[in-house]
Amino acid sequence: MARRRSTDTKPASIKDVAALAGVSVPTVSRYLNDRGVSDEKRTRIARAIDMLGYRPNPIAQALVNERTSMIAVMCADITLFGQAQTYKGIEQRAHGGGYSPDVFVLGGRDVAHEVRSCLDRNPAGLILMNFDPECADVLDLVPHDLPTAVIAGNRDERFAQISLAxxxxxxxxxxxxxxxxxxxxxxxxxxxxxxxxxxxxxxxxxxxxxxxxxxxxxxxxxxxxxxxxxxxxxxxxxxxxxxxxxxxxxxxxxxxxxxxxxxxxxxxxxxxxxxxxxxxxxxxxxxxxxxQDFHRAGAAAFDAVTGIIADLGEGRVDSRTQLVEVPGELVIRQSSGPAAR
Amino acid sequence: MARRRSTDTKPASIKDVAALAGVSVPTVSRYLNDRGVSDEKRTRIARAIDMLGYRPNPIAQALVNERTSMIAVMCADITLFGQAQTYKGIEQRAHGGGYSPDVFVLGGRDVAHEVRSCLDRNPAGLILMNFDPECADVLDLVPHDLPTAVIAGNRDERFAQISLAxxxxxxxxxxxxxxxxxxxxxxxxxxxxxxxxxxxxxxxxxxxxxxxxxxxxxxxxxxxxxxxxxxxxxxxxxxxxxxxxxxxxxxxxxxxxxxxxxxxxxxxxxxxxxxxxxxxxxxxxxxxxxxQDFHRAGAAAFDAVTGIIADLGEGRVDSRTQLVEVPGELVIRQSSGPAAR
Incomplete structure (x- = not known):
């Protein structure tokens, strides 16, 4: 019994099951949801499912969608000014697009555990605010193939990075x-x-x-x-x-x-x-x-991660280790003056 | 063909499928993941799956777990001091427990759209920081049965509420x-x-x-x-x-x-x-x-929501509309003094 799925690139759909079983799509749906379908139709649907290697994909699909829409944002303390502003920059840039940021606050905890909890959620990408010492450890814990952008910290050539110079x-x-x-x-x-x-x-x-x-x-x-x-x-x-x-x-x-x-x-x-x-x-x-333009750094990190995701989709890898500079601006006010004689 | 699932309370497990088909659990797992299983075993497994009404639950389970572990935290602007501190209070209280908070920033956007995006993620509960006018609108958009706690704002008798008095x-x-x-x-x-x-x-x-x-x-x-x-x-x-x-x-x-x-x-x-x-x-x-003790308000809101979830699990509903007061404290410093004569 050759399974179509192993030769075709596209997995069998609920429509394929319905067509092969000679029933309607809603009938297959009722079967999948354990609601009333006659024994005879159930046998035909079960056989079609088996022949096509069909898997009830609405659920799997939901998970897959989940995986591809969440950008994990890790930081040590979201209540600090720079980190809050950076998150706001990410949030505003993400707004209305296909990806939504989710913040994971490390807050002096077991970093390995927090990273695992985050990865369990299948993020499509990761933005790390590397302002605090514990954050640098994160980079050794994320999988090599997870699209990642690092904001601040020392240059790490393995990742895309937004430097605040x-x-x-x-x-x-x-x-x-x-x-x-x-x-x-x-x-x-x-x-x-x-x-x-x-x-x-x-x-x-x-x-x-x-x-x-x-x-x-x-x-x-x-x-x-x-x-x-x-x-x-x-x-x-x-x-x-x-x-x-x-x-x-x-x-x-x-x-x-x-x-x-x-x-x-x-x-x-x-x-x-x-x-x-x-x-x-x-x-x-x-x-x-x-x-410091934390907003712009956040937006640049978001662009970098979603850029990497898009590039990977097209087989390119150039953007993975790019460096973007968002330098600060000297603002002279009243608290500094000439040295007293 | 009587399906066990319709009479038993517990859905069939992968073990049940393996036992009925006379194969090992790993073999069923290989079948479910489209990896090499002999035709003969595949037919037996397919039949067992059909008889038991078994559904490949690792995926469904992941979604169900997702649904029951995320507490959505909605606010207007996480970069404002009170909201950031409240989030920190929620975060710290949640740490190490079975639920993890996820922040959704409304930020002057289409509230209905943001609420839908949040609900699409199947939160186990909702904490709303009701500090800003747009936040009050959220309460008319969340389902009646979603365990919810509101922090601040006018008293809304429909929900558990943490008042900062x-x-x-x-x-x-x-x-x-x-x-x-x-x-x-x-x-x-x-x-x-x-x-x-x-x-x-x-x-x-x-x-x-x-x-x-x-x-x-x-x-x-x-x-x-x-x-x-x-x-x-x-x-x-x-x-x-x-x-x-x-x-x-x-x-x-x-x-x-x-x-x-x-x-x-x-x-x-x-x-x-x-x-x-x-x-x-x-x-x-x-x-x-x-x-104001924003930390304590955040922790109290977390306790309220998880309390409602627990109560619902045991058929109680008393906690749904409770009111908790976290009053502030007058701190007299140097910026206030006697009226000039």
Whole structure:
């Protein structure tokens, strides 16, 4: 009994079953759904199903559709400004198209377990926001053939990647401070912001180029209160005249702490941030920063993944490891000024 | 030919098919996956499948599992502080349990279309963050039997609801200002914050009780810059000595605008906010606010939905329309002070 399915490229449809059994499509459907069909027709349908190798595909199809429409978006913490904005960029780009993003928050959990839960859902592609250390581990856990785009982090040649050119941003904002006459720039790091493509690496490069020994970076948490405590400590050190905070919220905390300690910003100490948080421009003083285009990075990642999916459909593979740059923009406001004489 | 499935409660399993056909389970599996099985065995398996009314359930099962493990979380904008925090509360509560939350962002789109897309995914339950006007429309679009919990918004007796008791919070923070001697309190509203359970309703009630005619509320967007422009305008009105801003970010903008216009906070004008944003305590001056426990609200909503699912499984329905209160807490800081003489 030759099964058509093994020779034809197209699997047998419910229509084929109905035609071979000499019954209507609704009758086959009733049979498949265990509803009343005469014994005689049931025998004919069962035989047709067997001969054609037919499988009740509405269910399988639903799963297949599921598989091809979901783009998994992984990040460490969706409540952080940059990650929320990036997700919004992905969401807006996806809107109305054939793919819908689904967010998976790692949040300091067992990464391997979270990745498995995600893959169990059969995503058509993956966007990884590689802003936090645990996220980098994800890349060793995803199958090689899953269309993937990585946002930020160090360059990983195995994947398509959207770079925010943070090292360049860190370099430019440090240069800005040095050009104002500051002889040293203190860096306050946010969690995970290390590696050669980080804002910290740009700071180090600018210091090196200027022949300055970069002071040890100070590590901070995501909590603005902790940044405030650091600002209070820095207020006691008269050598500190310029601070580059790893993000704007950290800058806000540092400014408050410096003020607690009796230092004026920018008159005594310049403080700059990174990201251009919506509150950075209304802070007092308004914060000099690098405006990062998280929206555009999210949209670019979505385009990259759906591009890879389309390319694979046409047998091309060129897009899999592309690099797209979405560089930030230096925005000079009131929190940075000339070094005090 | 009597089909076992129509009389038994339990559908036939692959084991039943293997036993009846006199083959091993892996052989049935190979048959179902179109891999090499001898013609003779195939005929026996096909007959057993037909007699038992067996349906290749691994696929169906996957769909069924999908249906019962996903809790849809709908909100208007996941990048806003309250919504992001609420999602985090849901996420953390769900972690490690049998249900996983999936966020659906309405974002000013065709709500009916978004709800359909969500329902197509067969969620086991729904959590709706009812902070924005478009969200209320969702409730008329979800099936009556879908386990649902609503966070915030006006009381809807059809559903389980987590109230943040915003009206109570609005009342208390307005009372705080009136007790400081202010004769009037200006309210600046955030988008959608209307209705009898809103912070604005609490402000109106406190004014009414104090025998004060509440001034017309001023509508603001989510953009802190717009709040700053409102602050600048208010700076020109010497009658304004106390402002209740609809959330902390709005309060920050208003404070900055008042300062632009030469007014000191709180010496000339007291400004209070709502939510207890992480930056509220490090703002200068630190902002008096109502601390909302979004995390707890999210966790309570998750508990409510999974409770309804469990209750339905046991034939109970009591939990479907429960009301849980997660009231806020008045946090007095430096942005509010006695009315100037």
């Amino acid at each position: 943070e090292d360049d941003g860190g370099y430019r904002i440090t240069r800005h401070l040095l050009e104002l006459g500051h002889r040293s720039v203190q860096y306050i790091g946010i969690p995970g912001g290390v590696g050669s493509y980080s804002r910290m690496a740009g700071w180090q490069r600018a210091c090196r180029e200027a022949g300055i020994v970069a002071p040890d970076p100070i590590a901070c948490t995501w909590r603005p209160q902790d940044a405030r405590a650091i600002g209070r400590r820095l207020a006691d050190d008269p050598a500190v005249t310029a601070v580059f905070a790893g993000n704007d919220e950290t800058a806000m905390g540092v400014i408050r702490g410096l003020r607690d300690g009796g230092r004026r910003v920018p008159d005594d100490v310049s403080v700059v941030g990174f990201d251009d948080h919506p509150l950075a421009s209304i802070w007092d003083p308004a914060i000099t920063t690098i405006r | 915003e009206d109570d919070g609005g009342y208390r923070i307005t009372r705080h200002l009136l007790e400081l001697g202010h004769r009037s309190v200006q309210y600046i509203g955030i988008p959608g914050g209307v209705g009898s359970y809103s912070r604005m309703a609490g402000w109106q009630r406190a004014c009414r009780e104090a025998g004060i005619v509440a001034p017309d509320p001023i509508a603001c967007t989510w953009r802190p810059q717009d709040a700053r422009a409102i602050g600048r305008r208010l700076a020109d009105d010497p009658a304004v000595t106390a402002v209740f801003a609809g959330n902390d970010e709005t309060a920050m903008g208003v404070i900055r605008g008042l300062r632009d216009g030469g007014r000191r906070v709180p010496d000339d004008v007291s400004v209070v906010g709502f939510d207890d944003h992480p930056l509220a305590s490090i703002w200068d001056p630190a902002i008096t606010t109502i601390r």
